[in-house]
Amino acid sequence: MHESGSELGYTVGENSSEYFQFVLKPGCAIRRWEYVEISYPDHSIVGRVERIASRSDLLKDNLGYEGVERYVKNDINEIVDICTGSTLGTVENGKLTKSRYLIRPGTLVKRAGVKILTEIFNPPEEGALNVGTLIGREDVRVSVNVNGLRRHLAIVAQTGAGKSHSAGVIMEELMKKGASVIVLDPHADYVLMRQGEGGRSYSPFIRIFRTPLSTGRYSRDNVGIVEDFTLRFSDLEPDEISDIMGIKENWTNLRKIVEDMHSSMKGLKDLEDFMMSTEKIPPEDRKKISARIRFIKKIKSIFSTRTTGLKDYVSPGQLSIMDLSGMDQYLANYFSFRVINEIMDAKVSYDYEYPVFIFIEEAHNFIPPGTNTKISQTIKRIASEGRKFGVFLVVITQRPGKIDQDVLSQCNSQIILRVTNPLDKKALMDSAESISDAIIEDLSSLETGEAILVGEFVRIPIIAKIRERETKEGGGDVDIASLLIRAREERDRNISIEGDRERVKNIFGG
Ligand SMILES: Nc1ncnc2c1ncn2[C@@H]1O[C@H](COP(=O)(O)OP(=O)(O)O)[C@@H](O)[C@H]1O
Ligand SMILES: [Mg+2]
Incomplete structure (x- = not known):
């Protein structure tokens, strides 16, 4: 990377308070999204390069191969590299404001310094959360x-x-x-x-x-x-029981049945009691609710003697x-x-x-x-x-x-x-x-x-x-290639006869 603060070129053509373009100094490397600075005695304009183009008035596209080759072989080329950017703001007395200053042609453009970029992107504030680095400026x-x-x-x-x-x-x-x-x-x-x-x-x-x-x-x-x-069953309202049973909010019939079952429990309180209460509802209701009852039975492990609560998870x-x-x-x-x-x-x-x-x-x-x-x-x-x-x-x-x-x-x-x-x-x-x-x-x-x-x-x-994580990640993408290395090792271990092993090597390579 080139030094920050180094000269990159001069503004050319039309420039404004929002956009600028400059001709790149020969030998300067620049990448898209690089940050530049135009400094004046009392303020600096900071911008980002959005586009880089290279062109030649000599090497026209209608020259044909031989024409171009003649110029190239004789080292005649008039290539200009033009960078176009947009202003991010003006830094004045350490403060970032919207840029309202005109940028004139012929103004010197420099690579933005770490100090000014840090003032913009990582200001010393109490609430700062450190999330990473600038792309193009890892410093x-x-x-x-x-x-x-x-x-x-x-x-x-x-x-x-x-x-x-x-x-x-x-x-x-x-x-x-x-x-x-x-x-x-x-x-x-x-x-x-x-x-x-x-x-x-x-x-x-x-x-x-x-x-x-x-x-x-x-x-x-x-x-x-x-x-x-976990949940304690007795903490639940009938509506919540219905939610857990997967009964949609507009399935009012089934919700009513759950309510009836719940109110017939009287003093009883766990899931067993609730399931027993199907005995107390009409047979046709029992039939309607049976699939849902089977479901809640399947997930009964979520119920316990205690409901996990706010004091557990908020601190x-x-x-x-x-x-x-x-x-x-x-x-x-x-x-x-x-x-x-x-x-x-x-x-x-x-x-x-x-x-x-x-x-x-x-x-x-x-x-x-x-x-x-x-x-x-x-x-x-x-x-x-x-x-x-x-x-x-x-x-x-x-x-x-x-x-x-x-x-x-x-x-x-x-x-x-x-x-x-x-x-x-x-x-x-x-x-x-x-x-x-x-x-x-x-x-x-x-x-x-x-x-x-x-x-x-x-x-x-x-x-x-x-930035990189400080804690370990889970759930990332599977690395198929490395899993397949292990799969091949297992495949080869499974080949018992020496001759077969040779044959596999011949087919797939060593
Ligand atoms: N900023 C980063 N630096 C390094 N590795 C990253 C970064 N962001 C994502 N990865 C890696 O890319 C993979 C996918 O990221 P992940 O966060 O699981 O994607 P998503 O949640 O969008 O599906 C993971 O293996 C993760 O480690
Ligand atoms: Mg994810």
Whole structure:
């Protein structure tokens, strides 16, 4: 990398307060998205190179091969490299403001210095969350401001682009700040945060709640203490029992039957008692409800003598991972509803005074457009009034078009990683004014872990490489190639006769 502060060229042609173009000094290497600085005695304009072009007035496209070759062989070329950029702002007395100064042709353009870029992208603020580095300038750290999360955050990208990784980084930073953090984790992607070298430092502040249905592949041996995430049957209202049984809210007949069963229990209280009460309802009702009864019997392990409650999962500086794996969506909905509804109640009644952040993985499954379930109502309520009470959402999804659009547009900050699907891009465009055409253009070309940060938590849109995790990741992409190496080893161990082994070698190579 060239030194920061080095001269890159002079502005040429038409320039304005928003755009500039400069001719590149011979021998200077430059990449797209590099940061430049135009300095004046009392202020500096900082810009980003958006486009690099090279052209020649001599080597015309109608010259033909021989014509071009003649020039090239005689070392006659009049190539000019032109860089076009947009201004990010003006730094004046250490403060960043919108740039309103005219840039004249013939002005010297330099590579931006670390100091000025750090003033812009990593200002010393109490609420700074360290999320990564500038792309093109790995020597400049990037932070976002926690106050910007007041109006929620969305993390959006296609699968494998780095959503869960980024969410983990934000969780780490929030924990450092003492935030109370909950994650609804349908695939047990976050449980390994408790494990491993880096993760060890966080483990006292991470609690994992696992239902007996969990299919997450981890154990006490590799993550330490795992707590049960259970319900006490007697704590449930008839409506909640129906929710757990997978009875939709508009299936009023079945709901009525559950209510009748519940009221006939009188003083009795556990699941056994409830199932026994089918004896007391009319045979035709018994028949209607039987499939649902069989279902609740199948998942009876979720009931225990205790309901996991707010005091378990909300505490300053604590990350609570709610492992929802192995559950049907409506069961996951019910558990999630219980958790976040309880949080909202506590916050509305001022029972818990500190900020709470709720991460929702695979959010499109909890709030698809046009649904009116308890969980979706609660999430919508937090999206619209959570900030008044100090409850903040982090919505994670690979389907920006398949999630309630109100919730998405209430998320005033966004971490957007690679997105190539045009429909998803359009949904993103529609969700926020701050997402410009230029940003949308760039989304397809992002590498894994590269993100565009826009909205309230940054002062200007930032293209950043999200930093490495300090905690261990789970649920990443499978490495097929390395699994196949192991598969081949097993295949070869299974060959018993020496001659066969030779034959395999001849067919596939050694
Ligand atoms: N900023 C990053 N730095 C290094 N590796 C990353 C980064 N972001 C993602 N990865 C890796 O890329 C893979 C996919 O990331 P993941 O967060 O699981 O994607 P998603 O949740 O969007 O499907 C994982 O193996 C992860 O470790
Ligand atoms: Mg993921």
